[in-house]
Amino acid sequence: MQENEFELSEKKGAGRGMIVAFVIGLVIGVVGTLVAQPFLGRRLPEAVRGKYEVLQGPVSAKQLQDERLLLTVSTSAGAILATFKKQVEEINLLVEKGDTVALDVPGYQPFMENPDIIRVAKPDMPPATRGPAGSETEPTSRSQPAATEDSVPPDTVRTPE
CATH class of the missing domain: 1.20.5 (Single alpha-helices involved in coiled-coils or other helix-helix interfaces)
Incomplete structure (x- = not known):
């Protein structure tokens, strides 16, 4: 047994x-x-991980402090203060006040650290300022003489005839 x-x-x-x-x-x-x-x-x-949602809105304030970047984004859900401690220099170069930023977040929270940035849309620039980097003037074609300041208002874009 x-x-x-x-x-x-x-x-x-x-x-x-x-x-x-x-x-x-x-x-x-x-x-x-x-x-x-x-x-x-x-x-x-x-x-x-749970469901994430995309919140987007214009950047209403931007502040660089020591090794962090603070962005205030006004969204339809409310204002978000996003604190970035990673890729501070890159985000500082990319995002400016007035840009529209899309953030991928788990839900609305007024304070967030390092949210994922999906998209940055620059505000529409007037056509006269579009051009190569560092160029502030409208490019002209060779077949058309450049307009003088007296003949064309500065906000008018000339189209080829």
């Missing part, structure tokens, strides 16, 4: 070990997902 009792106690111990391993694995999985979410962000499946 002792042999049967010994076999039963071994089986019970093995069952407990499997349950403990399962619980430890479950805890590691849940904690790992919560800790990894800020780092993995959009790479996680939607069921794990």
Whole structure:
């Protein structure tokens, strides 16, 4: 009889070990997902990371402080103060006050750190200022003489005839 009792106690111990391993694995999985979410962000499946929405609006204020950039974006849901601590120099060069910015966020929150920028739309520039970088004048074609300041108002665009 002792042999049967010994076999039963071994089986019970093995069952407990499997349950403990399962619980430890479950805890590691849940904690790992919560800790990894800020780092993995959009790479996680939607069921794990939750739904994200795109909020867009004009940048109403921009301020550079030490190693962070603050942007105030006015969206339809409300104003957002976005604090960027990563890629500060790049975002500072890209985004200006008055630009329309689209942010990919988990939902509206008034304060956000490092939200994903999906799109930056510059405000419409007058046609006379479009041209190569650093050029402030309208390009002219060779077949057409350049207009003098007296003959054409500055906001008028000449079209080829």
